Amino acid sequence: MTEPVLEMPDDLVSAEAWRQLENVYDPELGVNLVDLGLIYAIEVRSARVRAGIPLPPPAGPWRDPIPTRAHRACLLIPAASQEGFDMVWGPPGDPEM
Numbered sequence: 001m002t003e004p005v006l007e008m009p010d011d012l013v014s015a016e017a018w019r020q021l022e023n024v025y026d027p028e029l030g031v032n033l034v035d036l037g038l039i040y041a042i043e044v045r046s047a048r049v050r051a052g053i054p055l056p057p058p059a060g061p062w063r064d065p066i067p068t069r070a071h072r073a074c075l076l077i078p079a080a081s082q083e084g085f086d087m088v089w090g091p092p093g094d095p096e097m
Contacts, residue, residue, distance in 0.1 A: 008079035010044040020073040047081040
């Protein structure tokens, strides 16, 4: 695994991951993933970022562009491991999330 460029506490890496994911937009709605409520959790351990996202619909932008963009956004965090990003497809999304 590639070592992070910068050492930072996990809570600061998590806060930066939230900020980076605010720059990833749903191409159909023009709203970012955080404001849409589609990121339900971010966990950071030893510079490895895990983002919890509701299960995607079977078709649409979720199949490629959005996960790829989210991954790239988290790789911009200098304190994150450059190989350490996982998307955890969680329960199906609902309006309460």
